[in-house]
Amino acid sequence: MNKKLISFVRDVYQTNDFIPLHAPTFSGNEKAYVTDAIDSTFVSSVGKYVEDFEQHIEAYTGTAKAVATVNGTAALHTAMHMAGVKPGDLVITQALTFVATCNALYHMGAHPIFVDVSKVSLGLCPVATEAYLEKNAKLNSDGVCIHKSTGQRINAVVPMHTFGHPVELDELLAVCMKWKLILVEDAAESLGSFYKGKHTGTIGDFSAISFNGNKIITTGGGGMVLCSNLEAGNHTRHVTTTAKVPHPYEFYHDEPGFNYRLPNLNAALGCAQMEVLPTFLKQKRVLAEQYKTLFSGSHFQFVVEPEYAQSNYWLNAIICPDTDSRNVLLKETNEQGVMTRPIWQLMHRLPMFKNALKGDLTVSEWIEAHLINLPSSPSMLLQ
Numbered sequence: 001m002n003k004k005l006i007s008f009v010r011d012v013y014q015t016n017d018f019i020p021l022h023a024p025t026f027s028g029n030e031k032a033y034v035t036d037a038i039d040s041t042f043v044s045s046v047g048k049y050v051e052d053f054e055q056h057i058e059a060y061t062g063t064a065k066a067v068a069t070v071n072g073t074a075a076l077h078t079a080m081h082m083a084g085v086k087p088g089d090l091v092i093t094q095a096l097t098f099v100a101t102c103n104a105l106y107h108m109g110a111h112p113i114f115v116d117v118s119k120v121s122l123g124l125c126p127v128a129t130e131a132y133l134e135k136n137a138k139l140n141s142d143g144v145c146i147h148k149s150t151g152q153r154i155n156a157v158v159p160m161h162t163f164g165h166p167v168e169l170d171e172l173l174a175v176c177m178k179w180k181l182i183l184v185e186d187a188a189e190s191l192g193s194f195y196k197g198k199h200t201g202t203i204g205d206f207s208a209i210s211f212n213g214n215k216i217i218t219t220g221g222g223g224m225v226l227c228s229n230l231e232a233g234n235h236t237r238h239v240t241t242t243a244k245v246p247h248p249y250e251f252y253h254d255e256p257g258f259n260y261r262l263p264n265l266n267a268a269l270g271c272a273q274m275e276v277l278p279t280f281l282k283q284k285r286v287l288a289e290q291y292k293t294l295f296s297g298s299h300f301q302f303v304v305e306p307e308y309a310q311s312n313y314w315l316n317a318i319i320c321p322d323t324d325s326r327n328v329l330l331k332e333t334n335e336q337g338v339m340t341r342p343i344w345q346l347m348h349r350l351p352m353f354k355n356a357l358k359g360d361l362t363v364s365e366w367i368e369a370h371l372i373n374l375p376s377s378p379s380m381l382l383q
């Protein structure tokens with residue numbers, strides 16, 4: 001299988017050079033728009049591309065208000081800040097995620113509770129979340145969710161749409177309603193992924209998208225906060241731009257703000273990338289189909305989108321029959337210049353989160369031991 005996989009990937013990308021996991025593609029108006037931004041001299045946080053980019057994302061996702069930020073981590077920080085997460089609060093999230101989800105929490109003085117993921121979505125499991133809360137939490141007389149053994153407030157639930165596969169949002173939302181928790185989606189990886197026809201990141205009150213260089217589209221570095229309420233969205237925009245009250249010349253800031261606004265230069269790249277997003281999505285579905293066929297009948301199981309969702313297939317993944325075959329596959333492909341990667345080490349194994357509260361993590365640990373990501377860049381050859 002390993003040889004078959006290597007020659008398949010080389011065929012797809014038509015090269016004998018190193019093949020990365022996910023490389024950006026610039027085949028549209030990227031250079032024209034970036035040049036135009038430079039010529040305008042508006043290269044920083046003021047300029048027409050920033051607003052255009054936000055409007056592109058609003059139109060595409062259907063969110064009430066999109067607010068562009070310098071990166072996805074800043075978008076997550078802003079989203080959780082707007083959701084009311086305060087120092088000392090607890091936030092339920094996945095141990096199976098990229099570290100940025102937890103870094104954003106950490107720097108707010110909040111603490112994660114790690115709950116297991118679902119085998120269907122690879123994202124936060126609603127059944128495990130309910131079970132954790134049932135056992136460890138209570139609603140006090142003011143309707144605030146309290147962690148019974150620590151007395152801390154549990155404020156929000158932050159699921160992450162792993163590799164672009166949407167989590168079970170209806171069920172998670174029901175758990176959030178029951179326990180009076182705010183839903184904040186880490187949609188960093190899921191631009192172009194839909195849950196029952198709704199774009200990911202539009203179900204939670206606030207969500208975050210990333211446009212890092214390895215994501216489905218890139219602005220170099222960049223992110224977006226999606227706000228499901230227009231008024232909250234306008235406030236979010238205010239907070240990300242130093243909370244300056246508009247005035248022809250006076251400097252007055254009415255609350256602690258962030259300097260998180262995406263520069264115009266990066267937004268110009270984003271506007272061009274949004275034009276090719278539908279093409280990337282088509283190419284990635286073709287590639288996913290081809291991987292599925294390649295692995296069918298083998299001992300490797302290709303990870304498909306949940307039946308309730310349409311995934312962007314940002315990073316393709318397989319489940320290996322055991323950890324030994326996983327390690328051999330990782331070694332042979334990487335030695336041959338075909339980049340494959342294991343999934344992130346679980347968050348509770350990292351030194352800064354080793355004492356975090358957690359529930360049973362059986363599924364997360366099983367995925368950690370079995371999953372490999374495969375080269376997933378869009379390619380013109382995938383039509």
Ligand SMILES: *Cc1c(COP(=O)(O)O)cnc(C)c1O
Binds near residue numbers: 071101
């Ligand atoms: C990429 C990513 C982020 C953060 O994005 P940056 O733009 O790199 O800060 C956050 N969460 C997840 C799950 C990601 O994959």
